[in-house]
Amino acid sequence: MSERPVSPTPVSATPEKRRRRILGRLPASGRAALAVVLLLWIVAACSPLLAERAGTIRLRERLAPPSAAHLFGTDDLGRDLFARVVCATPISLAIGLVAAAVALGVGFAVGATAGWFGGAVDLALSRLIEVVLCFPVLFLLLALAAFLPSSPLTLILAIGLTAWPGDARYARAEVMKIKDLDYARAARAAGASTPRILARHLLPNALPPLIVSAAFGIGWAILAEAALSFLGVGLPAPAISWGGILSVAPAYIDEAWWIALFPGLALFLTVSAYNLLAEGLRTATTEKGPV
Amino acid sequence: MTRYVLRRLVLAIPTLFGIVVIVFVLVHLAPGSPVSGGGEALRRPTGRAAEELRRLYGLDRPIPERFGAWVSRAVRFDLGESFVDRRPVGERIREALPHTLLLNGVALILALVIAVPLGVVAGGHPEGALDRVSGVALFALYSTPTFWMALLLQSLFSVQLGWLPLYGVASDPAPSGLAGLVDRLAHVALPATCLAYGTLAFVARLVRSGIAETREADYVLAARARGASRRRALWTHAFPNAILPLLTLFGLLLPALLSGSVIVERIFAWPGLGRLFFDSILARDYPVILGLSLLSAVATLGATLVSDIASAAADPRVRDGTAT
Numbered sequence: 001m002s003e004r005p006v007s008p009t010p011v012s013a014t015p016e017k018r019r020r021r022i023l024g025r026l027p028a029s030g031r032a033a034l035a036v037v038l039l040l041w042i043v044a045a046c047s048p049l050l051a052e053r054a055g056t057i058r059l060r061e062r063l064a065p066p067s068a069a070h071l072f073g074t075d076d077l078g079r080d081l082f083a084r085v086v087c088a089t090p091i092s093l094a095i096g097l098v099a100a101a102v103a104l105g106v107g108f109a110v111g112a113t114a115g116w117f118g119g120a121v122d123l124a125l126s127r128l129i130e131v132v133l134c135f136p137v138l139f140l141l142l143a144l145a146a147f148l149p150s151s152p153l154t155l156i157l158a159i160g161l162t163a164w165p166g167d168a169r170y171a172r173a174e175v176m177k178i179k180d181l182d183y184a185r186a187a188r189a190a191g192a193s194t195p196r197i198l199a200r201h202l203l204p205n206a207l208p209p210l211i212v213s214a215a216f217g218i219g220w221a222i223l224a225e226a227a228l229s230f231l232g233v234g235l236p237a238p239a240i241s242w243g244g245i246l247s248v249a250p251a252y253i254d255e256a257w258w259i260a261l262f263p264g265l266a267l268f269l270t271v272s273a274y275n276l277l278a279e280g281l282r283t284a285t286t287e288k289g290p291v
Numbered sequence: 292m293t294r295y296v297l298r299r300l301v302l303a304i305p306t307l308f309g310i311v312v313i314v315f316v317l318v319h320l321a322p323g324s325p326v327s328g329g330g331e332a333l334r335r336p337t338g339r340a341a342e343e344l345r346r347l348y349g350l351d352r353p354i355p356e357r358f359g360a361w362v363s364r365a366v367r368f369d370l371g372e373s374f375v376d377r378r379p380v381g382e383r384i385r386e387a388l389p390h391t392l393l394l395n396g397v398a399l400i401l402a403l404v405i406a407v408p409l410g411v412v413a414g415g416h417p418e419g420a421l422d423r424v425s426g427v428a429l430f431a432l433y434s435t436p437t438f439w440m441a442l443l444l445q446s447l448f449s450v451q452l453g454w455l456p457l458y459g460v461a462s463d464p465a466p467s468g469l470a471g472l473v474d475r476l477a478h479v480a481l482p483a484t485c486l487a488y489g490t491l492a493f494v495a496r497l498v499r500s501g502i503a504e505t506r507e508a509d510y511v512l513a514a515r516a517r518g519a520s521r522r523r524a525l526w527t528h529a530f531p532n533a534i535l536p537l538l539t540l541f542g543l544l545l546p547a548l549l550s551g552s553v554i555v556e557r558i559f560a561w562p563g564l565g566r567l568f569f570d571s572i573l574a575r576d577y578p579v580i581l582g583l584s585l586l587s588a589v590a591t592l593g594a595t596l597v598s599d600i601a602s603a604a605a606d607p608r609v610r611d612g613t614a615t
Contacts, residue, residue, distance in 0.1 A: 123302075124305075127302070127305045127306050127309055128309060130306050130309075130595075131306050131309035131310055131312075131313060131588075132313075133543060133546070133591075134306070134310055134546065134588040134589075134591040134592050134595070135310075135313070135546060135584060135587065135588045135591070136546040136547070136549035136550040136553075136587055136591075137546065137547075137550050138549075138550035138551075138553045138554070139549070139550070139553070139568060139583070139584050139587060140584075142553065142568070142569065142572050143317050143320070143572065143580060143584070144320070146572045146573075146575075147317070147320045148320065219434065223436055226436055226438075227436065227437075227438065227554060230436075230438045230554070231553075231554070231557065231569065232573075233572070243438075246438060246439065246442065249442050250442065250445075250558060253442065253445050253446055253449075253450060253457070254450045254457075257446045257450070257451075260439070260442035260443065260446055261443070261446075264436065264439030264442065264443070267436055267439065268434060268435055268436065268439065271434040271435075271436070272430070272431065272434040275430070275433065275434050276430070279430075
């Protein structure tokens with residue numbers, strides 16, 4: 001194996017210090033996005049306050065346009081759309097976060113193993129990544145979501161198990177880069193076991209690019225959940241999700257534009273915030289700042 | 292070059308095998324199969340459908356034998372019969388294919404025609420006005436859910452303005468001659484736009500970053516020093532070198548477009564492959580679901596191979612494995 005340039009950064013920084021430095025280097029857009037994400041989580045935490053309003057059916061007020069009484073208008077059953085959009089926040093955020101975590105876990109395990117062992121293992125695992133990438137994501141998602149019993153766990157697994165190849169590619173490249181650096185060699189020479197080196201030395205140092213990949217993954221997972229709910233194979237009622245609210249919009253497209261507009265806007269805002277945060281994290285972790 | 296092509300072809304064999312295995316696993320996740328277990332009683336096919344499923348996939352036989360039977364049928368492109376209308380799966384796919392090809396073809400052309408020049412011009416002046424504006428716009432498109440975009444466009448162009456039809460492939464009855472062509476174009480406009488913008492954002496960002504990197508390469512500066520105009524240096528010197536490494540990614544546009552087709556074809560009542568797949572999911576029409584999954588994955592593998600080989604033929608860095 002050829003000699004690689006040794007980067008001084010990974011050895012010197014403790015994870016604690018590095019985390020503070022990443023946040024400090026986050027560009028303004030990234031900080032704004034982080035604020036929006038935090039705000040969304042606060043909204044999600046407060047959303048049970050509106051649960052009753054979101055579920056109350058008033059057929060006499062069905063398809064009412066936005067007004068002071070109903071900020072976003074009402075849906076086909078006369079339920080307050082503002083309350084429903086707010087109450088859908090926790091499901092989208094939580095499923096997005098957990099599914100992206102599953103994808104990251106599977107992706108890191110596969111990618112790091114491939115990068116660490118190289119050779120035949122790498123060849124085999126790289127084929128596995130390639131195989132999953134060959135399928136249209138939505139084909140796999142729909143098949144998994146429709147064939148397995150519908151539950152939050154199914155959704156999380158379906159999204160997590162289709163989204164990991166991207167994370168795996170990052171992890172593989174990162175581990176291949178790091179494994180020949182001095183500190184990894186030193187750990188090996190000191191007799192550390194492979195799992196220990198992977199978990200204690202490689203994971204923390206491969207983390208910055210993986211965090212970026214994971215942040216993009218959250219945005220993607222939220223979109224995937226919304227698409228599945230929109231297509232009617234997400235969580236069944238009474239669970240509220242943005243995609244689920246939007247699924248009735250086509251039927252009323254010529255009389256109630258607000259059913260299409262507001263839940264989609266919430267979805268767009270959330271996904272943009274996560275993507276913008278991811279973009280900012282990428283800038284913060286790759287740009288060479290003062291060490 | 293021959294070595295590279297051979298290596299790629301040999302590596303495609305295990306990938307093809309993996310695709311067949313994944314589709315086989317999907318069969319066994321399907322309700323009514325031994326693995327899926329109890330619970331969803333309502334979804335389980337009963338009577339004739341269950342019998343058919345068992346016969347088709349040999350569910351009463353041991354797993355290795357089952358796998359062997361499935362592979363031998365898949366190799367012969369014998370995809371079975373649709374549970375819904377008893378017609379061969381291949382026939383149903385052939386019927387839907389032209390619609391999807393038209394829609395995706397228009398979308399792909401639309402995306403590339405806008406994305407490539409935009410990426411080159413934006414990348415030619417990084418941080419310039421156009422780069423900043425297009426950067427924000429592309430970022431917004433990137434985060435916009437397809438089905439939301441579809442609903443907004445329908446609401447604006449079909450309902451409020453009444454310019455374009457809400458859905459369908461053509462008016463009924465379809466006008467003939469030039470009016471017929473205009474009618475088809477009006478019908479394809481909105482779904483193709485919805486399908487195109489994601490690809491557009493993806494490609495434009497890639498081209499932009501490729502150009503931004505190569506525009507200061509020695510050979511581009513040398514061309515400028517020899518007196519080539521800015522535009523010429525950008526398009527004939529920077530562009531080919533920036534675009535070549537991206538060629539390998541083009542094979543992966545196929546599954547992305549097919550994914551988009553599922554949503555777009557459903558909203559716009561477009562009778563293509565995406566709609567066929569979704570209807571089959573709802574109807575639990577397993578032979579169609581599996582046939583379509585297999586074909587689309589194999590088509591993607593083929594497209595990836597072609598784009599890899601094409602980029603290797605054009606770019607020595609790829610053949611030598613020195614490209615990043």
